[in-house]
Amino acid sequence: xxxxxxxxxxxxxxxxxxxxxxxxxxxxxxxxxxxxxxxxxxxxxxxxxxxxxxxxxxxxxxxxxxxxxxxxxxxxxxxxxxxxxxxxxxxxxxxxxxxxxxxxxxxxxxxxxxxxxxxxxxxxxxxxxxxxxxxxxxxxxxxxxxxxxxxxxxxxxxxxxxxxxxxxxxxxxxxxxxxxxxxxxxxxxxxxxxxxxxxxxxxxxxxxxxxxxxxxxxxxxxxxxxxxxxxxxxxxxxxxxxxxxxxxxxxxxxxxxxxxxxxxxxxxxxxxxxxxxxxxxxxxxxxxxxxxxxxxx
Amino acid sequence: xxxxxxxxxxxxxxxxxxxxxxxxxxxxxxxxxxxxxxxxxxxxxxxxxxxxxxxxxxxxxxxxxxxxxxxxxxxxxxxxxxxxxxxxxxxxxxxxxxxxxxxxxxxxxxxxxxxxxxxxxxxxxxxxxxxxxxxxxxxxxxxxxxxxxxxxxxxxxxxxxxxxxxxxxxxxxxxxxxxxxxxxxxxxxxxxxxxxxxxxxxxxxxxxxxxxxxxxxxxxxxxxxxxxxxxxxxxxxxxxxxxxxxxxxxxxxxxxxxxxxxxxxxx
Numbered sequence: 001x002x003x004x005x006x007x008x009x010x011x012x013x014x015x016x017x018x019x020x021x022x023x024x025x026x027x028x029x030x031x032x033x034x035x036x037x038x039x040x041x042x043x044x045x046x047x048x049x050x051x052x053x054x055x056x057x058x059x060x061x062x063x064x065x066x067x068x069x070x071x072x073x074x075x076x077x078x079x080x081x082x083x084x085x086x087x088x089x090x091x092x093x094x095x096x097x098x099x100x101x102x103x104x105x106x107x108x109x110x111x112x113x114x115x116x117x118x119x120x121x122x123x124x125x126x127x128x129x130x131x132x133x134x135x136x137x138x139x140x141x142x143x144x145x146x147x148x149x150x151x152x153x154x155x156x157x158x159x160x161x162x163x164x165x166x167x168x169x170x171x172x173x174x175x176x177x178x179x180x181x182x183x184x185x186x187x188x189x190x191x192x193x194x195x196x197x198x199x200x201x202x203x204x205x206x207x208x209x210x211x212x213x214x215x216x217x218x219x220x221x222x223x224x225x226x227x228x229x230x231x232x233x234x235x236x237x238x239x240x241x242x243x244x245x246x247x248x249x250x251x252x253x254x255x256x257x258x259x260x261x262x263x264x265x266x267x268x269x270x271x272x273x274x275x276x277x278x279x280x281x282x283x284x285x286x287x288x289x290x291x292x293x294x295x296x297x
Numbered sequence: 298x299x300x301x302x303x304x305x306x307x308x309x310x311x312x313x314x315x316x317x318x319x320x321x322x323x324x325x326x327x328x329x330x331x332x333x334x335x336x337x338x339x340x341x342x343x344x345x346x347x348x349x350x351x352x353x354x355x356x357x358x359x360x361x362x363x364x365x366x367x368x369x370x371x372x373x374x375x376x377x378x379x380x381x382x383x384x385x386x387x388x389x390x391x392x393x394x395x396x397x398x399x400x401x402x403x404x405x406x407x408x409x410x411x412x413x414x415x416x417x418x419x420x421x422x423x424x425x426x427x428x429x430x431x432x433x434x435x436x437x438x439x440x441x442x443x444x445x446x447x448x449x450x451x452x453x454x455x456x457x458x459x460x461x462x463x464x465x466x467x468x469x470x471x472x473x474x475x476x477x478x479x480x481x482x483x484x485x486x487x488x489x490x491x492x493x494x495x496x497x498x499x500x501x502x503x504x505x506x507x508x509x510x511x512x513x514x515x516x517x518x519x520x521x522x523x524x525x526x527x528x529x530x531x532x533x534x535x536x537x538x539x540x541x542x543x544x545x546x547x548x549x550x551x552x553x554x555x556x557x558x559x560x561x562x563x564x
Contacts, residue, residue: 030402117540259398
């Protein structure tokens, strides 16, 4: 804060905070309004508001939805252990490399490519790969190759990895920025293997970032619709059921309840990350203060 | 990423010149898909969606830039990332849910119209909020604004504090501060945020589908409709056009502002 800012009238500062809070409120308003409607017995547009959990009970007794929830969890469960090591390796490779432009381009441009465009390109890519693999299996006798790139879990997972890797990369990079690489060098000088230096020295310090990245992957997998719906093949995910209900029958009270569940889970996960990182940060600061205190006062 | 991202996107150019068959496509060379795109109403829809996206970029800049500057300059260093998380929170809630949920808010008997009528600001409900281009622009801003704030903040974070202190000591006024310091230094972030909103505005099909009404079409919607109609070469031509638009913009941005600067604070 500059000298001149110190003398800024308090009302101006308050006004700016008010504007910031208003924008956050507007961005979150659709989510909060969905939650509000989801507890109304009479649904959207009713003059009278009667609180109920009925729509949530309906959602959780819907077998199709529970199956879709199961498939979504399977997708998240497979994507997570693949994308997190990829993200870690990419971040380490980025730090060491000299020509960073291409790495940034390859790793971050999926963020910019719209879901429908990437989904369409991957769909046609997998259909072509499938034809090549079917041809190979027919001519080599390796029949297990035939179904490798059939639209299904594997193609959906690949789509999710391409989608989530940029987020994992950025989150891990943010936490890695605070790590001093001299510590790894010291560990290696003392005879530790590269793996041991990473696992016992570096990983504990970037653990918070890795866990946050895991949470983001789960949230993004639950939220993702376009790419997954194009690449998933026969099964349904939570959002694909939700969207098909919304598009075919309009927003039913159950749709509001489903949307609220997905949103609430995401909000809770982000809140847990926020609280746990601030607690661990405070702990670390206390520790640093204690180490820095002079031994003799 | 090279195998499952770069190659499929590059191959869209090859597939876009293939011949269309009944249910698939076969190798060949024809520019029919491009002709189908450029000499039909699709081009007009594409240009209109570009216009809508440009308006969204402009409003996102107007709303997002002051917020990013405020967080960087007025919020204590230790709390800056926590305040940024407030904007990441809506980003973490499914975009589809946020867009769908805008319908009951913006519709004729929705939250905003009810509020305006209850307080006697209007006599009859405004129907222009949804199923119109206004609805599309509102949807794009609500969906993508956090990215503009986040990327601008990232660019501003790289500016050392003494730059602001020197400006204050030299008595630089607000206009010059904005024109000569903040705008040029935040340019990589603003550009990245702008490109993100622009490209996603013309590429995400759900926003015009849900909020734009019957006449509202963008490139994403053309591509998905082409896939539903089993016209794969057309879908690939649209994807290739989108890819070239994106790569062209990113290339220009990188040449002008060096976009890798954005990652400097975290690398």
